[in-house]
Each structure stands twice: as structure tokens, then as C-alpha cells.
Amino acid sequence: MADTTADTAGTEGTAGAAAKKQDRKAARLARQIGAFAKEHGGAEGHLAHIGQAGTRIVLVGTDGAWGDLVAPAYATAQLAAEKAGLTLHEEFDGEFAAKVETGPYEWTRMAGIQLGGPANRAA
Numbered sequence: 001m002a003d004t005t006a007d008t009a010g011t012e013g014t015a016g017a018a019a020k021k022q023d024r025k026a027a028r029l030a031r032q033i034g035a036f037a038k039e040h041g042g043a044e045g046h047l048a049h050i051g052q053a054g055t056r057i058v059l060v061g062t063d064g065a066w067g068d069l070v071a072p073a074y075a076t077a078q079l080a081a082e083k084a085g086l087t088l089h090e091e092f093d094g095e096f097a098a099k100v101e102t103g104p105y106e107w108t109r110m111a112g113i114q115l116g117g118p119a120n121r122a123a
Contacts, residue, residue: 022073022075022076022079023079025071025072025076025080026071026076026077026079026080026083027080027083028080029057029069029071029076029077029080029084030080030081030083030084031084032069033045033057033059033069033080033081033084033086034084036059036061036067037059037061037084037086039061039065040061040062040063040065041061041062041063042061042062043059043060043061043062043086044059044060044086044087044088044089044096044099045057045058045059045060045081045086045087045088045089046058046088046089046090046091046092046096047074047077047078047081047088048092049074050070053070054070054071054072054073054074054076054077055070055071055072055073055074055076055077056068056069056070056077057069057070057071057077057080057081058092059086060096060099060100063101064099064100064101065101066100066101
């Protein structure tokens with residue numbers, strides 16, 4: 001009979017290391033979420049899959065400011081949001097989107113991308 005103890009220990013060690021790495025990444029993201037929330041009077045969020053790149057954590061501050069972070073996996077993003085105490089929305093629906101305040105920069109950038117505006121071209 002073959003001894004599988006070494007194989008099992010190696011697998012558990014690898015899984016444990018991966019879980020620790022995920023926890024460290026989630027803790028770092030949670031600190032960033034907390035800093036954003038502190039700067040903007042609180043925050044709410046939404047998690048969006050972005051393919052192999054991971055999961056986008058969209059943040060909307062109470063003051064209407066918005067930003068995003070990228071987690072390597074959905075589970076990491078979820079853990080980060082949980083650690084930060086971030087209220088998550090299932091969908092980025094109209095009610096949630098209405099909380100986002102856009103300014104001249106965003107409007108110029110959006111129009112520039114669509115219209116080829118000179119202010120947004122690379123030098």
C-alpha cells in the first residue's frame with residue numbers, strides 16, 4: 001500500500017499558502033476601500049467580473065465620487081468588501097448609478113473618446 005501522507009501534506013500546504021496570500025490581498029484591498037470611504041463620507045460598491053484579469057470593485061462614495069480597484073478573483077473581492085464593511089449592490093442599476101457624480105473631466109474624457117477630441121489624445 002502506498003503512503004499518501006506526504007502527498008496530502010503537500011496539497012494542504014499549497015492550499016494553506018494560497019489562502020494566506022488571498023487573505024493578505026483582501027486585507028490590502030480592504031484598507032484601500034476603507035481609505036476611499038473615509039475620504040468620501042462612506043461608500044457602497046459593486047463587484048463585476050472582468051474575465052481573467054479578476055474582479056473589479058466599483059466604489060461610490062457618499063459624496064458621489066467614484067473609483068475602482070481590481071482583485072485577482074471574485075472570492076478575494078468579496079472577502080475585501082466584507083473586511084471593509086462595504087455595502088454591496090447586486091447590480092449597478094439606475095438607482096445606484098444615480099449616486100455617481102461626474103464632472104467636467106469625465107464628460108470631456110467620454111466625449112473625447114467618442115469624438116476623437118484633442119484633449120484626450122496621447123502626446
